Amino acid sequence: MLDSQLIQILFFVGFVVVILALLFFDLGVLEKKDKVVSLKRAVVTTLIWAGLAVVFGMVIRFAGNQMHGIEDKQTLIEVAKKYHETSIVNSAHNMSFSEAVNEYNKNMTLEYFTGYLIEYSLSIDNIFVMILIFSSFAVPPQYYKRVLMWGIIGAMAMRFVFIFLAGALVAKYEWVLLVFGVFLIYSAITLYLKRNKKEEMHPENNPFVKFFSKICPVTQTIEGHDFIRKIDGKRYITPLLLCLVMIEFTDILFAVDSIPAIFSVTKDPYIVFFSNIFAILGLRSLFFLISGVIRMFRFLKTGLSVLLLFIGVKMIVECEPIGFEVPILYSLLVIIGILLVSILLSVVLPEKKEVENV
Numbered sequence: 001m002l003d004s005q006l007i008q009i010l011f012f013v014g015f016v017v018v019i020l021a022l023l024f025f026d027l028g029v030l031e032k033k034d035k036v037v038s039l040k041r042a043v044v045t046t047l048i049w050a051g052l053a054v055v056f057g058m059v060i061r062f063a064g065n066q067m068h069g070i071e072d073k074q075t076l077i078e079v080a081k082k083y084h085e086t087s088i089v090n091s092a093h094n095m096s097f098s099e100a101v102n103e104y105n106k107n108m109t110l111e112y113f114t115g116y117l118i119e120y121s122l123s124i125d126n127i128f129v130m131i132l133i134f135s136s137f138a139v140p141p142q143y144y145k146r147v148l149m150w151g152i153i154g155a156m157a158m159r160f161v162f163i164f165l166a167g168a169l170v171a172k173y174e175w176v177l178l179v180f181g182v183f184l185i186y187s188a189i190t191l192y193l194k195r196n197k198k199e200e201m202h203p204e205n206n207p208f209v210k211f212f213s214k215i216c217p218v219t220q221t222i223e224g225h226d227f228i229r230k231i232d233g234k235r236y237i238t239p240l241l242l243c244l245v246m247i248e249f250t251d252i253l254f255a256v257d258s259i260p261a262i263f264s265v266t267k268d269p270y271i272v273f274f275s276n277i278f279a280i281l282g283l284r285s286l287f288f289l290i291s292g293v294i295r296m297f298r299f300l301k302t303g304l305s306v307l308l309l310f311i312g313v314k315m316i317v318e319c320e321p322i323g324f325e326v327p328i329l330y331s332l333l334v335i336i337g338i339l340l341v342s343i344l345l346s347v348v349l350p351e352k353k354e355v356e357n358v
Helices: 004-030 039-068 073-083 086-092 097-136 141-172 176-193 207-215 239-263 269-281 283-296 300-317 328-348
Strands: 228-231 234-237
Touching: 004 039, 004 141, 004 269, 039 073, 039 097, 039 269, 039 283, 073 086, 073 097, 086 097, 097 141, 097 239, 097 269, 097 283, 097 300, 097 328, 141 176, 141 239, 141 269, 141 283, 176 239, 176 300, 239 269, 239 300, 269 283, 300 328
Parallel strands: none
Antiparallel strands: 228 234
């Protein structure tokens, strides 16, 4: 029989291999040509990635215990005590191993879907900024896919480091969750106050862009989809590369909000990582979907600010000395409710168009 550590490694490596295969198929086979993505295609690909996220959720439902190599009741209790709700630990004592595994996997599945929904929802605000970045660099729409492709790959690598470092901190210092909670409440208030403010983008002031501009010559125009061009024997970086740098930079900033938010649902770094990765994989198709219907949802930012507020408060009240535990199922229902209300209000109360004076 394989030991638990080896099972964990095989589970994680298997996940990474499958994800890389999906990325290669999507980016290397289906999307080779530079072309503008239609709204219809964006809807289809968004549904496909969401469907794959659901399929992986079913894997967790029936084999989630293998994620930590759980093969006996004592290991299950130890892992649940470290990462999950106390109710799982308490109920496991009075169950057979098979019953405890069933409850444990069910709880992990709820954590995964709640984390996925949080990350996917908060990425909408990131998309607003991406649209602004593309506009400020005057990137032709047919090149959006290529920039976002490399942006997704970079985001996955950075999230891996960020999540497991944050997970190690949370496991060792529980008070870090209080800091995360306060920060999320601050982010919620900031987002709400700026919900109607017209954002402006000045790439030339970004420190990363300044750094690249100093060490390498930059072309003034975008000709083709290359990030680096050779002109008269000399290499130049193109505005597309600077655009990619800006997108990676903003992803880091948004990860500071979204990753602590998922730690309000679970302390399990694997669940946080898996839910993050599937949300990131669907980000590119969601970008084209949101950019096509962005004007229809005027209350989305308000909804996202309420979502952040709820998560921040939840994180604080669940820490000591309060120690009030909000069940994962209730959290999932509240999050879904917030998003549905903001979307419905946007449809029922659309933004009034300004009447031009003739």
